[in-house]
Amino acid sequence: MRLTDCHNTEHFRRFAKRRLPGPIFHYIDGAADDEVTYRRNTAAFETCDLVPNVLAGVEHIDMSVTVMGQRLELPLFLSPTALQRLFHYDGERAVGSAAAKFGTMFGISSLATVSIEEIGSSISTPKLFQLYVHKDKELTKSMIDRCKEANFEAMALTVDTIVGGNRERDLRTGFTSPPELTLKSLLSFAAHPAWAVNYFLREKIRLPQLEDYVGQGTHISVSVADYFNTMLDQSMDWKAAEAICQYWNKPFVLKGIMSVDDARRAVDIGAAAIMVSNHGGRQLDGSRSPFDQLAEIVDAVGDKVDVICDGGIRRGTHVLKALSLGAKACSGGRFYLYALAAAGQAGVEKALTNLRNEIERDMKLMGCKSIHDLSRNKLRFR
């Protein structure tokens, strides 16, 4: 399989499946319980159709948006995801550099494998840090302080992982980070020698945001669910979120808002944006999809905060549909993670090229010269 043969997200998914040991591929690809919500996240976009206008003079179009006070050249950005150097040895370095080439934002996770300081000094595009609130208050504070120092533009507090989701593929494969060296995992590495050579011979996988505070995930192998269940602070509440928002004192985002009530409370505590998200279906299976829930949230708070539609995006038309409903931008994880696993930075750039071309072509076919031309009268639900 070659990069030039990857024309859509599914092609990258198949490529990633070939390159990665099974447990790592299924960690990216899998979701919670029966994965109903995961499938619905993308299927929801098929519940409506775009209604184009023609003869609109679309030679030059503008795809830019402004979210969290940042101008992005694309209405799509790269959501924060954990453990990227496990998928490809360049990890966050590759993803950040690719995002910068396309003038869009990218996020790094609290569980990133490259440090806040390195990303801050090497990546010029708007950067978002995703915060997990740990029981260890000093650890949480240290991450916020490091982001201030490194001039991150925005901070997203993830609020949908108060406990770990039931990711049964990970239970079946025994996925941990760092991977445990068992007979089964060694056999799976041997079947993917290119990945294994890089994993064993290149810079060791680290969690630089955590390693001064915890052994888990750094030198002690742990499943992601165990990490959430033992390390994160389940007493986190609105007061805590408000305190973090004030302490951060720059654009603040709540990631994982799904209800209108919570969206209103996000406005009350001073959030600049909300990411309507169910963590890519990896947490509460049976919960509603971001696209299904978007209209009521936009109607309630769309004039007060930037509403982002996060998850399920696989096509340019998905982005156009979400923007037509009133989202300010879209974001996603797997669309670039499969590409990262397939071919590192070149892979992420190809995935972004494909999606940028789709958004541009689809806007022209819709008769839209700018994102402002997309509105609900461009959509009909079936």
Ligand SMILES: Cc1cc2nc3c(=O)[nH]c(=O)nc-3n(C[C@H](O)[C@H](O)[C@H](O)COP(=O)(O)O)c2cc1C
């Ligand atoms: C492998 C993987 C790791 C993720 N890690 C994190 C994380 O550390 N923090 C976080 O807030 N969200 C994390 N997410 C969720 C993404 O930020 C995003 O919400 C989700 O991927 C959107 O769904 P999509 O993959 O269908 O685009 C992760 C998602 C995946 C697939």
